[in-house]
Amino acid sequence: MAEPQSENGRILVLDDDARIRQMLSRYFEDEGYHVTSVGDGNGLRVSLQAATFDIVLLDLMLPGGEDGLSLAREIRASSDIPIIMLTGRDDVVDKIVGLEVGADDYIAKPFHLREVLARVKTVLRRRRPQNPSPPPAASEEVLRFEGWTLDPGRRQLTMADGTAVDLTTGEFDMLLVLARQPGRVFTREMLMELTRARNWEAFDRTIDSQIARLRRKIEPDARRPSLIKSVRGVGYVFTGKRSE
Amino acid sequence: MAEPQSENGRILVLDDDARIRQMLSRYFEDEGYHVTSVGDGNGLRVSLQAATFDIVLLDLMLPGGEDGLSLAREIRASSDIPIIMLTGRDDVVDKIVGLEVGADDYIAKPFHLREVLARVKTVLRRRRPQNPSPPPAASEEVLRFEGWTLDPGRRQLTMADGTAVDLTTGEFDMLLVLARQPGRVFTREMLMELTRARNWEAFDRTIDSQIARLRRKIEPDARRPSLIKSVRGVGYVFTGKRSE
DNA sequence: ATGAATTGTAGCAGATTGTCACCGCTACGA
DNA sequence: TCGTAGCGGTGACAATCTGCTACAATTCAT
Numbered sequence: 001m002a003e004p005q006s007e008n009g010r011i012l013v014l015d016d017d018a019r020i021r022q023m024l025s026r027y028f029e030d031e032g033y034h035v036t037s038v039g040d041g042n043g044l045r046v047s048l049q050a051a052t053f054d055i056v057l058l059d060l061m062l063p064g065g066e067d068g069l070s071l072a073r074e075i076r077a078s079s080d081i082p083i084i085m086l087t088g089r090d091d092v093v094d095k096i097v098g099l100e101v102g103a104d105d106y107i108a109k110p111f112h113l114r115e116v117l118a119r120v121k122t123v124l125r126r127r128r129p130q131n132p133s134p135p136p137a138a139s140e141e142v143l144r145f146e147g148w149t150l151d152p153g154r155r156q157l158t159m160a161d162g163t164a165v166d167l168t169t170g171e172f173d174m175l176l177v178l179a180r181q182p183g184r185v186f187t188r189e190m191l192m193e194l195t196r197a198r199n200w201e202a203f204d205r206t207i208d209s210q211i212a213r214l215r216r217k218i219e220p221d222a223r224r225p226s227l228i229k230s231v232r233g234v235g236y237v238f239t240g241k242r243s244e
Numbered sequence: 245m246a247e248p249q250s251e252n253g254r255i256l257v258l259d260d261d262a263r264i265r266q267m268l269s270r271y272f273e274d275e276g277y278h279v280t281s282v283g284d285g286n287g288l289r290v291s292l293q294a295a296t297f298d299i300v301l302l303d304l305m306l307p308g309g310e311d312g313l314s315l316a317r318e319i320r321a322s323s324d325i326p327i328i329m330l331t332g333r334d335d336v337v338d339k340i341v342g343l344e345v346g347a348d349d350y351i352a353k354p355f356h357l358r359e360v361l362a363r364v365k366t367v368l369r370r371r372r373p374q375n376p377s378p379p380p381a382a383s384e385e386v387l388r389f390e391g392w393t394l395d396p397g398r399r400q401l402t403m404a405d406g407t408a409v410d411l412t413t414g415e416f417d418m419l420l421v422l423a424r425q426p427g428r429v430f431t432r433e434m435l436m437e438l439t440r441a442r443n444w445e446a447f448d449r450t451i452d453s454q455i456a457r458l459r460r461k462i463e464p465d466a467r468r469p470s471l472i473k474s475v476r477g478v479g480y481v482f483t484g485k486r487s488e
Numbered sequence: 489a490t491g492a493a494t495t496g497t498a499g500c501a502g503a504t505t506g507t508c509a510c511c512g513c514t515a516c517g518a
Numbered sequence: 519t520c521g522t523a524g525c526g527g528t529g530a531c532a533a534t535c536t537g538c539t540a541c542a543a544t545t546c547a548t
Contacts, residue, residue, distance in 0.1 A: 121338075168494055180344055183397045193352075194340055205536085206496055212537060213495090222537090224410075229399050232413040232504065232535065239398045412504055449526085450506055456527060457505090466527095474526065476514075
């Protein structure tokens with residue numbers, strides 16, 4: 001990347017955990033965003049006074065009497081800057097209230113950086129056109145096929161009997177991309193672009209390996225794949241039948 | 245190129261950047277396509293009303309409240325004209341959503357004109373059976389004939405007794421193309437176009453081989469084919485009776 | 489920082505497909 | 519009816535491509 005790409009957007013991060021702040025800062029800066037991070041409500045207020053941001057990532061669980069929801073409400077009172085909340089995994093109430101308060105999306109901790117990036121991009125894009133009615137359609141829908149359940153939000157796959165299948169990030173991403181469009185044949189190049197950040201190099205069998213690993217975990221008989229089939233000379237297709 | 249060759253296809257380009265529009269226009273016109281280019285969503289709508297096109301090249305990043313994805317969705321709602329999206333280099337979310345919305349392919353900016361031409365040709369050439377680019381859900385119907393069941397979605401063929409027949413990618417594609425139009429005679433050239441990506445070369449018995457292999461797997465008596473018959477001097481026909 | 493987990497590479501084995509060569513059959517005219 | 523030019527059927531083999539195991543390089547989590 002020879003590009004300067006320094007202004008994808010200005011992000012303000014509020015989290016009491018310094019490691020999380022640093023993690024987000026580094027990642028987003030690498031991605032070409034300008035990041036300011038603060039550890040408490042006052043820092044947030046000061047920063048918002050001092051500069052303008054395109055989006056705020058707001059941790060809802062703050063120590064010491066601080067309350068993320070109040071802060072969100074406070075921000076909303078004076079501006080309509082997009083807010084993405086970082087919530088505890090199962091904090092359903094917070095999520096709901098958060099969206100009511102005017103947050104644009106929420107991400108459950110622990111989260112994957114790639115996921116956060118995706119959400120940020122989505123929100124920023126959605127914002128560009130005037131989007132006066134904040135409550136956006138919540139996050140993505142769950143995909144069901146042949147008894148399996150793929151939950152993009154929680155990033156987990158469960159079998160017919162309810163058992164959770166342990167997929168790695170990469171495996172999950174791969175499955176998600178494929179399963180979203182059953183019957184569509186994806187080339188390796190497309191899969192590479194859609195699941196990795198990296199660049200594609202000519203003779204690369206990475207995708208094949210990943211597919212093999214994924215099959216091992218989800219295909220009853222890896223010799224005769226029923227969910228993910230290969231299309232010689234082209235790539236792979238998801239052949240599971242979507243159910244409602 | 246002495247020929248007038250003005251009808252390779254009619255392309256509609258939407259991009260807010262006039263330079264890009266011009267670049268694409270000139271290039272594709274040189275290549276014998278008829279190009280109409282517009283700079284915003286309204287232009288797109290008007291053009292689609294006014295004339296018919298073979299393909300749409302759609303920039304996803306539009307200024308001023310316009311949203312390429314919405315436009316793509318809008319187009320899909322009323323027609324199944326092929327769409328190729330022009331996306332930002334790393335915009336994975338856009339790519340995924342774009343494909344979900346029903347785009348046929350995407351090209352990351354900045355792109356090479358050659359590349360665009362290649363993709364356009366590919367998309368136009370084959371509305372391939374195996375590459376169901378039609379609207380997302382449009383899972384195809386299952387074909388039944390003489391007890392056999394051919395399921396394009398799952399890419400599998402089952403016999404009367406429910407046993408799955410193990411067909412290779414090429415065999416499956418071949419059968420699918422033939423079985424979709426029982427009684428229609430396909431020349432070898434058509435079959436080559438419809439089942440392979442490669443180019444056709446004069447003396448090629450590839451199709452014959454593939455047919456032979458396929459027959460071996462599905463014909464009760466390969467000597468006297470009952471499902472796929474040869475038409476001397478022309479090609480092959482599928483003669484199985486479709487049943488519902 | 490360090491060990492564990494995940495992902496990227498290599499390379500061999502097995503599949504699948506592209507070509508060739510050879511043969512039998514069909515169409516057609518002498 | 520016989521002979522001949524072509525065409526289609528096949529088996530054999532080479533060229534490609536995919537599956538998989540093993541191991542190295544990275545990334546992640548503590």
